[in-house]
Amino acid sequence: MRILSGAAAERQVTRLANRGYEFAAIEPNVRRIVEDVRRNGDRALRRYAEKWDGLAARDLFLVPESELEAAAGLVTPKLRASLKQAAANIRRFCRWQQLKGWTRKTAGLSLHSVGCYVPGGRHPLVSTLLMTVIPAQVAGVSEIRVVSPNPQVEVLAAAFLLGIRSVYRVGGAQAIAALAYGTRSIPRVDKIVGPGNQFVTIAKKLVAFDCAIDFLAGPTEALILGSAGRPDFIAADLVAQAEHDPAVIPVFITTSQRLADSVRRHVIQCGASNRTAAEAIRRHGVVLLASSRKEAIDWANRIAPEHITVERRDLPFLQNAGSIFVGDYSAQAAGDYASGPNHVLPTAGVARFRGGLTVMDFVKIITVQEVSKRGLQRLRRTITNLAETEGLRAHAESIYARCSDA
Numbered sequence: 001m002r003i004l005s006g007a008a009a010e011r012q013v014t015r016l017a018n019r020g021y022e023f024a025a026i027e028p029n030v031r032r033i034v035e036d037v038r039r040n041g042d043r044a045l046r047r048y049a050e051k052w053d054g055l056a057a058r059d060l061f062l063v064p065e066s067e068l069e070a071a072a073g074l075v076t077p078k079l080r081a082s083l084k085q086a087a088a089n090i091r092r093f094c095r096w097q098q099l100k101g102w103t104r105k106t107a108g109l110s111l112h113s114v115g116c117y118v119p120g121g122r123h124p125l126v127s128t129l130l131m132t133v134i135p136a137q138v139a140g141v142s143e144i145r146v147v148s149p150n151p152q153v154e155v156l157a158a159a160f161l162l163g164i165r166s167v168y169r170v171g172g173a174q175a176i177a178a179l180a181y182g183t184r185s186i187p188r189v190d191k192i193v194g195p196g197n198q199f200v201t202i203a204k205k206l207v208a209f210d211c212a213i214d215f216l217a218g219p220t221e222a223l224i225l226g227s228a229g230r231p232d233f234i235a236a237d238l239v240a241q242a243e244h245d246p247a248v249i250p251v252f253i254t255t256s257q258r259l260a261d262s263v264r265r266h267v268i269q270c271g272a273s274n275r276t277a278a279e280a281i282r283r284h285g286v287v288l289l290a291s292s293r294k295e296a297i298d299w300a301n302r303i304a305p306e307h308i309t310v311e312r313r314d315l316p317f318l319q320n321a322g323s324i325f326v327g328d329y330s331a332q333a334a335g336d337y338a339s340g341p342n343h344v345l346p347t348a349g350v351a352r353f354r355g356g357l358t359v360m361d362f363v364k365i366i367t368v369q370e371v372s373k374r375g376l377q378r379l380r381r382t383i384t385n386l387a388e389t390e391g392l393r394a395h396a397e398s399i400y401a402r403c404s405d406a
Helices: 006-017 027-040 042-052 065-074 077-097 126-139 153-161 172-181 198-207 231-242 257-271 275-284 293-303 312-317 332-337 373-389 393-403
Strands: 002-005 106-110 113-117 143-147 191-193 221-225 249-254 286-289 307-310 323-326 363-367
Touching: 002 006, 002 257, 006 286, 006 293, 027 042, 027 172, 027 198, 042 172, 065 153, 077 126, 077 153, 113 126, 113 172, 126 143, 126 153, 143 172, 172 191, 172 198, 221 231, 221 293, 231 249, 231 257, 231 275, 231 307, 231 332, 249 257, 249 275, 249 293, 257 275, 257 286, 293 312, 307 312, 307 332, 312 323, 323 332, 373 393
Parallel strands: 002 286, 113 143, 113 191, 221 249, 221 307, 249 286, 307 323
Antiparallel strands: 106 363
16 A cells, blocks of 8 residues: 655555546446447346356246245344344435425435445455445335345345345346336336446446446545544444445545555555455555645545545534445444445535435426416416527427417
C-alpha cells in the first residue's frame, strides 16, 4: 500500500476521478448471449444455465415453493434471527424513504414487476437479496422475481422468509436477457436491479433501452477521510471491503503523516491473512497525504466513492458519495448488512449524480393536471405565444378553440 503526497497524490486522484468501466473486450460476447436469449428464449437460456449456472438437466428454472420452504427450515436459528433483524432494519429505513404528502401535485405509482439479481459465488449473498427485494416490497411492487446462479440454501431461505416465491436458478448475461425480454419460463419485468460480474453489468447496459435498470455497478470502492481516529479501525474497514474482490479500490485520505504511516502498517498486517484483500491492497490500495483539510475533502468529492467514512465535522462538505459513514463506530460492514441503508451503491464515479438503491427506484412519478376554463384563459396568451414562436400553429389553435367564446 503506497503513501502518496504532492503531485503524485494529485495524479492519483485524477486517475481515480476519471476511472470508468473497461468492457470493450467482452461486450461482443455478452451481446451474443443477450441476443440469443432474446430470439430463442428458454432454449438458449437452458443451454447457458446448464453450462454456467449449475442447472441440472431435470431442473426447472423456477425453484419450487416446497424447496424454498424446506430451505428456511434447514438454515440455522442464528441465521434466521440475523435475517429477520437485518430485514426489519432495512424495511424501516425504506419506509422512511416513501413519498408522503405529494398527492395534490403528483402521483407516485409503484412499478408492476421487478427482477432482482443476486450474484452466485463461493458464499451465499443473502444480504443482496435483502437489499434488492425489501425496497421493492415497501414501494408496493406486486411481482418480484429473483434470479441467481445455482442459489444456495441460505439464499432460498432468505427469499422464503421475505415472502418471495419466484426464484429462478439462472444467472449471468442470460438471466438479465430473460428478465428484460421474457421467455416462456421467465416473464419480462419493468426494471432490473442488483449487482453482478462484468457479464451481468454489460448485459444490463445492453438491455437498458428496453428494460429499466438501476445503474451499472463495478468493483467495490472504500474511501476513508480523516486526520484523527483509530488506525486499527480505519485499516479494518479498508481490508473488509478489499476482501470482496482483487479489483477493489481501498483509499485513505489524510493530512497526518503519522496516521498515514500507522494505517499503512495496520492494513498490511490485517490484510496479510486474506489473499483476496491482500491482492486488492497490493494492486490498488493507496494512502493520499493532503496538504490541507480542504484539499483532502476536494479529493474525496472528485473521486466520488461508493463508500466513504468521515469525521462528523466534514459531513456538510461531502457532495459525491454512494453511502456515507460517520465516526469510528459506523463500520462500513454495518451498511453492507443490517443498519438499514442500501448496500447496492454506485461505483466508477456514478456517485457524482446519484446515490444508492432506494424505494424511489421502484416508483414512477406520473404528473396529473386538470386545468379549469378560467385557468386556461389566464394561460392562453403565454401558451399561444410560445406555440407560434415554435411554429406549432395547431398547438395554438387547440387553445384558441377552447377560448373562442371568451
